[in-house]
Amino acid sequence: MRVEMKGLTKHFGPTKAVNDFSVALDDGELICLLGPSGCGKSTVLNMLAGILPVTGGQIFFDGEDVTALPPEQRGIGLVFQNYALYPHMTVLGNITFPLEIQNVPKDERIRRATQMAHLMHMEKLLDRKPKQLSGGQQQRVAIARALVKNPRLLLLDEPLSNLDARLRLEMREEIRRIQLKTQVTTIFVTHDQEEAMSISDHIVLMKDGYLQQYDKPQELYNEPDNQFVADFLGNPPINNFPGIAGDGHFIMASGAKFLCPGIQRVPQGRAINLAVRSESFVAQEQAAPQHMAAAVESLYQLGKEEMALLEFGGTSFRAYIAYEIGIKPGQTLHLSLKERGVFFFDAATGDRY
Amino acid sequence: MDKRGKKIAGTMLYVPGVLLMVLGIIYLPITASMSLAVAAALGGAAMTAAGLYLNHSHKTKTLTARTVRYVLLSLGAVIMMFPFYWMLSSAFKTSAEMNLFPPSMAPNNWFDYGNFVVAFETAPFARYFMNSVIVVLSSVVITAFTTILGAFAFSRLKFPGKEILFSLLLSMMMVPFEILVITNYQTIVKIGLSDTLYALVLPFISSIFYTYILRNFFSSIPDGLYWSARVDGCTNWRYLWKIMVPIGRPALMTIILLNAMASWNSFMWPLLVIKRDTNRTLPFGLYSFTTEVGANNELLMAASSVVVMPMILLFFLARKQIVNGVARGGIKG
Numbered sequence: 001m002r003v004e005m006k007g008l009t010k011h012f013g014p015t016k017a018v019n020d021f022s023v024a025l026d027d028g029e030l031i032c033l034l035g036p037s038g039c040g041k042s043t044v045l046n047m048l049a050g051i052l053p054v055t056g057g058q059i060f061f062d063g064e065d066v067t068a069l070p071p072e073q074r075g076i077g078l079v080f081q082n083y084a085l086y087p088h089m090t091v092l093g094n095i096t097f098p099l100e101i102q103n104v105p106k107d108e109r110i111r112r113a114t115q116m117a118h119l120m121h122m123e124k125l126l127d128r129k130p131k132q133l134s135g136g137q138q139q140r141v142a143i144a145r146a147l148v149k150n151p152r153l154l155l156l157d158e159p160l161s162n163l164d165a166r167l168r169l170e171m172r173e174e175i176r177r178i179q180l181k182t183q184v185t186t187i188f189v190t191h192d193q194e195e196a197m198s199i200s201d202h203i204v205l206m207k208d209g210y211l212q213q214y215d216k217p218q219e220l221y222n223e224p225d226n227q228f229v230a231d232f233l234g235n236p237p238i239n240n241f242p243g244i245a246g247d248g249h250f251i252m253a254s255g256a257k258f259l260c261p262g263i264q265r266v267p268q269g270r271a272i273n274l275a276v277r278s279e280s281f282v283a284q285e286q287a288a289p290q291h292m293a294a295a296v297e298s299l300y301q302l303g304k305e306e307m308a309l310l311e312f313g314g315t316s317f318r319a320y321i322a323y324e325i326g327i328k329p330g331q332t333l334h335l336s337l338k339e340r341g342v343f344f345f346d347a348a349t350g351d352r353y
Numbered sequence: 354m355d356k357r358g359k360k361i362a363g364t365m366l367y368v369p370g371v372l373l374m375v376l377g378i379i380y381l382p383i384t385a386s387m388s389l390a391v392a393a394a395l396g397g398a399a400m401t402a403a404g405l406y407l408n409h410s411h412k413t414k415t416l417t418a419r420t421v422r423y424v425l426l427s428l429g430a431v432i433m434m435f436p437f438y439w440m441l442s443s444a445f446k447t448s449a450e451m452n453l454f455p456p457s458m459a460p461n462n463w464f465d466y467g468n469f470v471v472a473f474e475t476a477p478f479a480r481y482f483m484n485s486v487i488v489v490l491s492s493v494v495i496t497a498f499t500t501i502l503g504a505f506a507f508s509r510l511k512f513p514g515k516e517i518l519f520s521l522l523l524s525m526m527m528v529p530f531e532i533l534v535i536t537n538y539q540t541i542v543k544i545g546l547s548d549t550l551y552a553l554v555l556p557f558i559s560s561i562f563y564t565y566i567l568r569n570f571f572s573s574i575p576d577g578l579y580w581s582a583r584v585d586g587c588t589n590w591r592y593l594w595k596i597m598v599p600i601g602r603p604a605l606m607t608i609i610l611l612n613a614m615a616s617w618n619s620f621m622w623p624l625l626v627i628k629r630d631t632n633r634t635l636p637f638g639l640y641s642f643t644t645e646v647g648a649n650n651e652l653l654m655a656a657s658s659v660v661v662m663p664m665i666l667l668f669f670l671a672r673k674q675i676v677n678g679v680a681r682g683g684i685k686g
């Protein structure tokens with residue numbers, strides 16, 4: 001199902017949780033709603049579900065305005081962080097409950113629940129109570145319960161946050177597998193950028209109730225629209241150098257300057273942040289005035305390459321350096337920048353040049 | 354003496370010492386020769402102390418601590434249970450035995466149920482019993498129903514004035530029952546229900562306190578359950594009975610039990626509104642029985658034994674829930 005939000009707004013008294021939020025999502029995709037804690041992800045999700053009334057704006061499902069539709073008429077499945085299973089019912093009881101409400105005949109209910117259990121690899125757990133399940137198994141049940149009535153849209157609010165790291169990895173692949181198999185349009189809320197990057201077709205990145213960027217994960221990483229997007233994605237985090245744009249060079253407050261490809265886009269003399277991914281530095285053999293002469297502070301071995309913690313013009317940063325270069329702490333390293341993974345953001349607005 | 358010898362001697366003193374002490378304390382209220390029991394208890398204590406001094410291993414210490422704890426608890430239990438024992442044993446005594454001095458601890462014949470027969474012939478206890486059952490069942494069932502609805506409304510629904518209404522109700526809890534009795538009485542008389550069983554039920558078909566308890570329990574059920582169900586098309590009504598009530602069963606059971614006990618023992622209200630003999634409930638009936646049988650305490654005890662039996666049975670059947678409920682609510686049963 002195609003989901004579209006137009007100018008979606010939600011205020012809780014003085015708190016502006018979601019502001020003028022507009023985005024159109026594609027059918028059959030897994031879309032991550034990503035952003036730091038408290039940025040309004042759950043609020044958006046709950047408005048899509050019909051749990052929260054909107055303050056302003058509209059929601060369209062397949063072109064139909066559903067803004068005022070009650071939750072039960074929206075054809076959605078919901079999964080919460082804390083699973084929200086009915087503790088007094090067995091797994092089978094939990095999965096069949098949505099069908100029971102829709103007065104589906106009993107054998108049909110059981111047939112569909114069993115089919116669901118099969119898809120989730122948990123046929124053996126059907127007569128257990130939620131308490132007798134691990135966190136991962138409980139989340140599987142919750143997903144099965146949300147999917148059993150064939151929703152048009154599956155909404156998951158931080159479904160993996162309560163799981164430990166290993167299980168989280170396993171479950172996110174599981175969710176991806178099921179999503180691909182069922183082809184149900186899925187919106188997955190998370191604050192974990194790695195999680196979002198690894199499983200989604202598209203990412204909606206939010207901050208303080210505002211949409212920051214809607215794009216494919218790789219695009220978000222390669223072409224961030226603003227400072228926040230660049231900062232939020234990537235591990236290690238992107239390196240930021242404050243300074244001004246000069247004549248083809250980047251000039252730092254200390255007066256240190258170096259050649260910077262692409263800086264011609266920035267008006268001369270403008271205060272900017274130069275943001276450089278750690279993989280976008282190139283080590284040079286020889287010193288040259290157009291290179292950064294960075295001091296190597298420490299090194300971490302990462303197998304085929306090394307992560308160097310460096311200092312230049314009063315700013316610390318991280319860079320991947322090929323192993324063969326053989327650098328040592330305390331030495332000076334001459335670096336130039338690649339064109340890819342280097343961005344210029346306005347120091348005041350954060351907008352990209 | 355070497356260490357090992359000391360240990361063995363200590364144990365040999367300790368074990369009979371504890372036994373003697375416990376037996377002495379237990380027999381203290383029952384035995385004829387009180388001095389012997391005291392001597393046994395004191396001697397046992399001395400032997401225990403000496404044994405402990407000789408054999409002060411960790412194991413003996415924890416064992417002693419546990420023994421002391423259990424002895425104290427047993428003592429408490431004996432003190433608490435003695436009135437019941439006294440009531441029950443008196444119910445089997447003859448009038449002559451009742452008037453013995455010093456009183457006898459046990460009846461001559463534990464199988465002489467003559468007092469029960471006389472008591473039941475003197476007053477219509479079967480009728481009282483029926484009345485009690487009717488009143489308790491009605492008020493418990495209706496209270497449970499209104500409590501569930503109220504608790505749901507205050508925990509889940511959104512409506513204007515909810516907070517104000519709830520604080521108003523809570524503040525009503527501060528008003529003691531004795532004050533409400535007057536207005537309740539006037540109401541009952543005015544609508545012409547005085548001296549009927551309805552009068553015994555009507556003021557007790559809802560409870561702010563139980564509603565408050567259940568509301569708190571309902572509030573602790575995560576929102577996610579509600580919204581998952583709602584999104585699936587579940588109505589509030591269905592959600593309440595299919596999800597909330599089953600989950601809240603422990604709290605609900607506690608409420609029902611506490612309510613049943615309070616209702617069964619209710620005395621002052623029936624005394625006020627009931628005049629006719631046939632409309633009396635058990636506690637009230639028992640009270641009038643005292644005046645009717647005069648000084649025949651053995652008959653009174655026989656009747657009392659019967660009256661408390663259902664509640665004692667109920668307690669043993671639902672002991673865990675009552676204890677939990679009292680612990681949770683911090684209320685007297």
Ligand SMILES: Nc1ncnc2c1ncn2[C@@H]1O[C@H](COP(=O)(O)OP(=O)(O)O)[C@@H](O)[C@H]1O
Nearest residue numbers: 012015017035036037038039040041042043044
């Ligand atoms: N029911 C509510 N009442 C008042 N403020 C709320 C409510 N729900 C959320 N908020 C506020 O709205 C903002 C966004 O919350 P939320 O959508 O839960 O963020 P996220 O899910 O991204 O962590 C937060 O500042 C939060 O405090």
Ligand SMILES: [Mg+2]
Nearest residue numbers: 041042043158
């Ligand atoms: Mg959230």
